[in-house]
Amino acid sequence: MPLAVGVIQTDGFPPVLAAADAMLKAGRVTLVYYGLAERAEFLVAVRGPTSEVRRxxxxxxxxxxxxxxxxxxxxHYLVPNPPENVESVLPLEFTAKVERFRV
Incomplete structure (x- = not known):
């Protein structure tokens, strides 16, 4: 079953921290990426079943x-079924750091 990807980008650290916290508490998802996008913008990406990622x-x-x-x-955006070429270019895979938290 393909896993959806949900991404939120914020301007500033407090909103991305609040978003990441809310995302992980609201749905059965795994945080796969967190980082600086550009300037003072931050991203957080989660993966999981489409309905859970949407929530x-x-x-x-x-x-x-x-x-x-x-x-x-x-x-913000949600990709319900990312193709393999998107997964190969963007850091959306389950790394060794997050594999033990995978849902």
Whole structure:
């Protein structure tokens, strides 16, 4: 079964931290990437079943939007069934660090 990918990008650290926390609590997903996108923008990516990733992204969006001033939600997207070429280019695989947390 293919696993969906959900990504949230924020401007500033507090909103991405709040989004990541909300995403992991809202759905049965695994955090596969977290990092700096550009300037002061951060990304967080999760993988899991499509319905769980959708719920997690919605919770992450709400958390990022309600974080106190100093940051904002820049963008978000959900890819229900990423093709292999996307997985080979982007850091979306389950690494050794996250494999033990895989759901």
């Amino acid at each position: 997690a992204v919605e919770a992450g969006i709400e958390a990022a939007n309600t974080t106190p001033p100093g940051g904002r939600l820049v963008s």
